[in-house]
Amino acid sequence: MGRSRYRIHQDQVPYFHTCTIVGWLPVLSCPETVQILLDSFVYLQTHDGFSLYGFVLLENHIHFVSSAENHASCIKRFKSFTARTIIDYLEERRVSMLLKQLAYYKRRHKTYSTYQLWQEGSHPEEIRDEAMMRQKLEYIHNNPVKRGYVDDPCHWRYSSARNYAGQEGLISVVTEW
Numbered sequence: 001m002g003r004s005r006y007r008i009h010q011d012q013v014p015y016f017h018t019c020t021i022v023g024w025l026p027v028l029s030c031p032e033t034v035q036i037l038l039d040s041f042v043y044l045q046t047h048d049g050f051s052l053y054g055f056v057l058l059e060n061h062i063h064f065v066s067s068a069e070n071h072a073s074c075i076k077r078f079k080s081f082t083a084r085t086i087i088d089y090l091e092e093r094r095v096s097m098l099l100k101q102l103a104y105y106k107r108r109h110k111t112y113s114t115y116q117l118w119q120e121g122s123h124p125e126e127i128r129d130e131a132m133m134r135q136k137l138e139y140i141h142n143n144p145v146k147r148g149y150v151d152d153p154c155h156w157r158y159s160s161a162r163n164y165a166g167q168e169g170l171i172s173v174v175t176e177w
Contacts, residue, residue, distance in 0.1 A: 008126075011068065011071050011072075012068070013126055013127070014065050014067045015065065015066065016127060017062075017064050017065070017075065017123065017124050018061060019061060019079060019122045020060065020061040021060045021117060021118065021119070022105035022116050022117065022119050023104070024060045024061070025102065025105070026060050027086060027117065028060065033089060036085045037062065038171050042171055044077075044078060048068060048070070048074050049069050050074050051067045053065040053133070053177060054140050054163075054164070055140065056143050056144065056158065058143060083116075090102075103115050107120070137164070140159070140160070154167065158170065163175055
């Protein structure tokens with residue numbers, strides 16, 4: 001099937017996204033790089049009408065459900081900004097091994113940059129109904145459990161599972177849809 005399957009066709013409709021670090025590198029294993037992603041989500045929520053329904057951040061990929069008036073543009077700007085900021089962070093701290101790997105995995109046609117952080121695309125999948133929304137949120141929240149990192153989804157700090165359990169999460173999410 002062509003790439004058109006993985007496009008945002010309707011704004012203001014929730015979509016499930018997966019964004020993966022090139023080569024599945026563990027770039028998101030330190031709190032500072034994770035905070036860049038969280039801050040970017042908050043910026044989009046505050047300035048662009050971005051609705052975040054759920055998320056999980058792991059060491060090498062993220063899953064989230066979101067919607068926005070100009071959804072495709074928000075996702076593009078999120079990936080671009082976070083890539084540039086995380087690469088700047090790694091360069092400032094001279095994390096040379098990780099930077100070498102980001103250069104190694106960079107797609108050849110990306111001649112305008114030395115490194116590539118995100119794999120191309122976010123494979124957006126339109127949320128068609130409430131049952132699908134519940135299924136995607138359960139998948140998101142159980143991802144760290146499935147990987148054996150925690151026994152309870154609420155114990156994973158970088159997830160919206162706490163928000164849905166009535167606890168305070170790291171950032172706000174829309175829990176009523």
